[in-house]
Amino acid sequence: CHQWGYGEEDGPSAWHNDYPIAQGNRQSPIDIVPTETVYDASLAPIMLSYDLCTSVNISNNGHSVVVEFDDVDDRTAIRGGPLENAYRLKQFHFHWGGKGCHGSEHTVSGKTYASELHLVHWNSAKYKTFGEAAAAPDGLAVLGVFLEGSTADFRGFSPKCLLPNSLNYWTYPGSLTTPPLHESVTWIVLKEPILVSEKQVGKPPAVATDGEVPNAVVQRRGGGQKRMENNFRPPQPLKGRKVRASFN
Numbered sequence: 001c002h003q004w005g006y007g008e009e010d011g012p013s014a015w016h017n018d019y020p021i022a023q024g025n026r027q028s029p030i031d032i033v034p035t036e037t038v039y040d041a042s043l044a045p046i047m048l049s050y051d052l053c054t055s056v057n058i059s060n061n062g063h064s065v066v067v068e069f070d071d072v073d074d075r076t077a078i079r080g081g082p083l084e085n086a087y088r089l090k091q092f093h094f095h096w097g098g099k100g101c102h103g104s105e106h107t108v109s110g111k112t113y114a115s116e117l118h119l120v121h122w123n124s125a126k127y128k129t130f131g132e133a134a135a136a137p138d139g140l141a142v143l144g145v146f147l148e149g150s151t152a153d154f155r156g157f158s159p160k161c162l163l164p165n166s167l168n169y170w171t172y173p174g175s176l177t178t179p180p181l182h183e184s185v186t187w188i189v190l191k192e193p194i195l196v197s198e199k200q201v202g203k204p205p206a207v208a209t210d211g212e213v214p215n216a217v218v219q220r221r222g223g224g225q226k227r228m229e230n231n232f233r234p235p236q237p238l239k240g241r242k243v244r245a246s247f248n
């Protein structure tokens, strides 16, 4: 099966060998240039109903730490914004760098953030399963939230506590940022970052790249477990796409 990663040999610059769509026309992430975005007054505010969300598990899939939700109904969903109907929350995960710097996937005029949270939703009105939606052009909606280093509390555990005060956003048609890189994502990227504690962002979560969730990752010389870091794809060509802003 296709082994891909973020290293020299198997990283983003090699993904096109196994996933030619990597050079497609709506790839993600992108560099968002605010002066080149278009304010669209017809864009509705996004509405998040995360209150009844039921997280099911947390796992390390070798590429990120993923918190999965049970997606049997639309209790936990995102609506409004550029979306035609409700999209159901499936999972959220993070992308980060090493030592608390440059870990975000989207950038804003070249500025990188320490990390980026992705809340992944699927179009349950049109598709029966996440897998089916993940391959359809209007199948997914991913809410991207930048994480900046500072101190902040992290009480409770509704994804709502992971959101900034303002829901001002940019939106554009894009793709999964990891293989299979399906061009199936309506991206909604919040402008305002959330602040998480330096110690949390400074040190990437202690996860290994071989899928184990060790209590502490040991840095073994030569092979064995490697600390998972820099699991971000660099910005991809815009190829004429318009990035719309929900704010002036």
Ligand SMILES: C[C@H](CNC(=O)c1ccc(S(N)(=O)=O)cc1)Cn1ccc2ccccc21
Pocket (backbone or CB within 6 Å): 118, 120, 130, 131, 132, 134, 142, 175, 176, 177, 178, 179, 180, 185
């Ligand atoms: C495409 C899927 C695996 N990939 C993702 O789910 C995914 C989601 C979000 C992003 S990002 N970084 O753009 O937000 C990247 C990858 C495999 N898959 C196919 C069927 C299926 C069913 C359940 C679970 C996974 C499944």
Ligand SMILES: [Zn+2]
Pocket (backbone or CB within 6 Å): 093, 094, 095, 118, 177
């Ligand atoms: Zn992601």
